Structure formats: structure tokens, C-alpha cells
Amino acid sequence: MGMTFKVAWVLLGGRRRLLKILEKTAFLLENGVPIKEAVDSQYRIARKGGDYLSSEILRRVLISLQEGKTMSEGIKDLLSSDEFTLLRNAEKTGNLVSAIENILRIEKEKREAKKVLREGIVGPVSVLVVSILLLYYIGAKVLPPIISFIGEDSISGVARFIVVLSGIVRLSLFPVAIVLFFAVMVVIFATLPILVGKVRLFLDRVPPWSIYREYTGLIFLISLSVMVASGIPVVQALKQVLPESSPYLRERVK
Known part of the structure; x- marks a missing residue:
């Protein structure tokens, strides 16, 4: 993490923002929106609204997806090891929504x-x-x-x-x-x-x-x-x- 991002993560409630992003992503996926589109739409809204922290989190996910990787790999350093394992396994089995719901639970x-x-x-x-x-x-x-x-x-x-x-x-x-x-x-x-x-x-x-x-x-x-x-x-x-x-x-x- 960059120093600016670390400071923003602590001061602006990074954990809460991350969970909110996961929740919105799960909702969009459940309604048939492709994951790239789901993340990109959130990123555009966050950037337009001046939400630096959320836009940075979403930017990392977008870069990971554009490189052919997964969502979990883009935010690995923001997740606990058990959360990362849940998402990674779910991405392999195509059950990402359920994994996100479990993390939120x-x-x-x-x-x-x-x-x-x-x-x-x-x-x-x-x-x-x-x-x-x-x-x-x-x-x-x-x-x-x-x-x-x-x-x-x-x-x-x-x-x-x-x-x-x-x-x-x-x-x-x-x-x-x-x-x-x-x-x-x-x-x-x-x-x-x-x-x-x-x-x-x-x-x-x-x-x-x-x-x-x-x-x-x-x-x-x-x-x-x-x-x-x-x-x-x-x-x-x-x-x-x-x-x-x-x-x-x-x-x-x-």
C-alpha cells in the first residue's frame, strides 16, 4: 500500500468501504451484471463523487481483472487470509456471491x-x-x-x-x-x-x-x-x- 492510501484507509474507514464495495458487487452479480461492468460502474461513481478511498480500491480490482486475474488478487492485501481463501475458492467454482455474503456475515x-x-x-x-x-x-x-x-x-x-x-x-x-x-x-x-x-x-x-x-x-x-x-x-x-x-x-x- 502507498502511504497516502494507508493513511486514508485508517482515517476514512477503509474496512467499512471495502465491505460496502463487496456488498454492492454481490448485488450486481446476483442481478446478472458481469463482474468487470459491476466494478467499473462503481469505480466511475466513486471517482466522480471524489471518493478517493473507494475509487482506489475499485481501481485495484479493475487492474487485476484487466490483467486476466481475479477480484480477490486485486485486493489480497486488504483481506484477511481466510477472506482471501473464501473469495479465491469461490472464484474457481463460480460462487462469488455466496462467498461475499459469507464474508459479510x-x-x-x-x-x-x-x-x-x-x-x-x-x-x-x-x-x-x-x-x-x-x-x-x-x-x-x-x-x-x-x-x-x-x-x-x-x-x-x-x-x-x-x-x-x-x-x-x-x-x-x-x-x-x-x-x-x-x-x-x-x-x-x-x-x-x-x-x-x-x-x-x-x-x-x-x-x-x-x-x-x-x-x-x-x-x-x-x-x-x-x-x-x-x-x-x-x-x-x-x-x-x-x-x-x-x-x-x-x-x-x-
Whole structure:
């Protein structure tokens, strides 16, 4: 990829544009439009509308088709290995529309799984952060005048815990605790796809590792099942899926 194209791909949502092109291409093919004509018509519209990213993607496909190659070869570097395998096999069997539909289906399932992952992890973390900030406010602003009025010795139970928290705040340890908390969160999320071994087997029993385990397993099974259903042997499908998988998934599958 050229540098300009790489920047545009990241900033303008290249993945989304590519899937949209595949979807439109499948629609045109299904309605009897030859693939060269389907791609060329989209290219002309994109270029006329000033859509650099889409026109560049379509231009690559056009060049590939004009050279006697396939659509998948023109956008190989924009596809994952399993997506490329799906398209390549479909082009050989003349079932390109079905392959594109499968790619779109996998993408949809991935988005839904990611949504569940975010809700399962971000939701509880957000509640925890808000609770900590609320306790900070109570300990720093609300409790001090109350304590000075009724005396600290007369407070017990939960109120006593909040008083202790207030003391931590007055000692300026709370900001350190907040920084430490977020640092731990960053480490956890960064290691979700790469932490392996016996430690990971133990952590997989509790969130957020257990949620990530279910998410990763779901995406893997969806991709594998679609490839096998498309006529790709299981061994070949695994060879296509695993190289791009996380170290965690590769360890679990092997």
C-alpha cells in the first residue's frame, strides 16, 4: 500500500468501504451484471463523487481483472487470509456471491460479538470508576465537616469505612490509587490476546478473561464453520485462520 492510501484507509474507514464495495458487487452479480461492468460502474461513481478511498480500491480490482486475474488478487492485501481463501475458492467454482455474503456475515457476527465484549467489560468497569469517583467526592467534600461536628469516635459500620477513605484522601493517596487502577486496566486489556500458559488457564475462569475467551472462541468457530461450509477442508481452513489469530487462540486450539 502507498502511504497516502494507508493513511486514508485508517482515517476514512477503509474496512467499512471495502465491505460496502463487496456488498454492492454481490448485488450486481446476483442481478446478472458481469463482474468487470459491476466494478467499473462503481469505480466511475466513486471517482466522480471524489471518493478517493473507494475509487482506489475499485481501481485495484479493475487492474487485476484487466490483467486476466481475479477480484480477490486485486485486493489480497486488504483481506484477511481466510477472506482471501473464501473469495479465491469461490472464484474457481463460480460462487462469488455466496462467498461475499459469507464474508459479510462473518463481519456482522464479529461486530455483535465485540459489542457483547464491550458491554461485558466496559460496563462493569465504568460503574466501578463512577463509584470510586463518588466515594472520592464524599470523602473529600462531604464527610470532613460532618466529622468535625459529631466527632470521629461516634461513627461506626459503613460510615466508618467512608471515614477511613476520607483519611486516605486527605493523605493524597487517592490520586495514586486512581492512576494505579487505570494502569492495571491497561495492562489487563493489553494482555488479553497475548497472555498464555498456566496463569492464563486460571484467569480464564474470571472476568474479563472469561469474557474474552468466549468472544475469541465464538469468532473462531464462526470463521471456521463458514469456510468449511464453503467447501474448504478443515485442515486448510485452520491453516488460514490460525496464522492471523492471537497467541492466546493459537495456544488454545493447538
